[in-house]
Amino acid sequence: MQCELCGAPIQGPSKTIQLEGAELCVCPRCAKHGTEVQQPRRRGAPQAKPGVAVSQARRRPRDVFDLMEGEIVDDYADRIRVAREGKEWSTLDLAQAIKEREILVKKIEKRDLIPEDEVRKKLEKALDIRLIDSAEDSASAGGPGRVTMTVGDVVSFKKTRK
Numbered sequence: 001m002q003c004e005l006c007g008a009p010i011q012g013p014s015k016t017i018q019l020e021g022a023e024l025c026v027c028p029r030c031a032k033h034g035t036e037v038q039q040p041r042r043r044g045a046p047q048a049k050p051g052v053a054v055s056q057a058r059r060r061p062r063d064v065f066d067l068m069e070g071e072i073v074d075d076y077a078d079r080i081r082v083a084r085e086g087k088e089w090s091t092l093d094l095a096q097a098i099k100e101r102e103i104l105v106k107k108i109e110k111r112d113l114i115p116e117d118e119v120r121k122k123l124e125k126a127l128d129i130r131l132i133d134s135a136e137d138s139a140s141a142g143g144p145g146r147v148t149m150t151v152g153d154v155v156s157f158k159k160t161r162k
Contacts, residue, residue, distance in 0.1 A: 001014060001025070002150075003025075003026045003027040003029075003030055003150070003152075004024040004025050004026055004150060004151060005019075005024055005026045005027075005030040005033065005150060005151050005152045006026075006027065006029070006030050006150060006152040007148065007149075007150040007152060007153070008027055008029075010025075010026075010027045011027070012028065013028075014026065014027065015027070015028055015030075015031040015036055016036070016037045017030075017031055017033070017034030017035060017036050017037060018034055018035045018036075018037050019033060019034035019035075019151075023037060024151065030152070070132040070133045071132070071133050072114060072115070072120065072131055072132060072133070073130075073131055073132070073133050076108075076114070076115070076131045077108060077109050077110065077111045079129050079131060080105075080108060080109055080123055080127065080129070080131075081109050083127035083128070083129045084109075084127060087127070091105045091106050091109070094123075094126065094127075097126045098119070098122035098123060098126050099122070100119060100122070104119070108123075115131070120132070
C-alpha cells in the first residue's frame with residue numbers, strides 16, 4: 001500500500017487521518033499532519049447471514065472509482081470528425097446512426113461539449129474508434145518506476161511550535 005500523502009510505501013499498519021476534511025490512509029510518519037480517525041473495531045469474525053454466501057458477506061462496498069473506465073482522450077473531437085469523414089458521413093448521418101440530435105454531434109466535434117458515457121459508447125460503436133484512455137494503457141505507457149503525484153506534492157505544511 002502507498003501513503004496517500006507522501007507516496008512512500010507503507011511499512012506496517014497504516015493510519016487513517018482527517019486532513020482538511022478528507023480522510024487519507026497514510027504512513028505513521030505522515031500521521032502527525034492530520035487528526036487520526038479511529039476505525040471501529042470488529043469483534044470476532046464477521047457473521048454471515050443465513051442463506052448468504054460468505055463471499056457476499058465480505059464483499060467491499062462499491063466505489064465511484066470502480067465505475068470509471070478511464071479518461072476521455074484529449075483529441076476526441078478530431079478522432080470523431082476524422083472517423084465520420086472516413087465513412088463519408090455528414091453530421092446528420094452520424095446523428096441518425098447514434099439516434100441523437102445533429103446539434104449534439106456538431107458541439108462535440110467543435111469541443112464545446114464532452115460526450116457523456118452513453119453518447120461516447122454510441123460514437124465508439126458507430127465509428128469503430130476508441131475515445132477512452134484506459135488505465136492499462138496509461139500505466140503501460142509510463143513503464144516501471146513511474147512517479148505518481150500525491151497530496152504531499154501539492155500541499156505545503158506549516159511547522160507549528162508546541
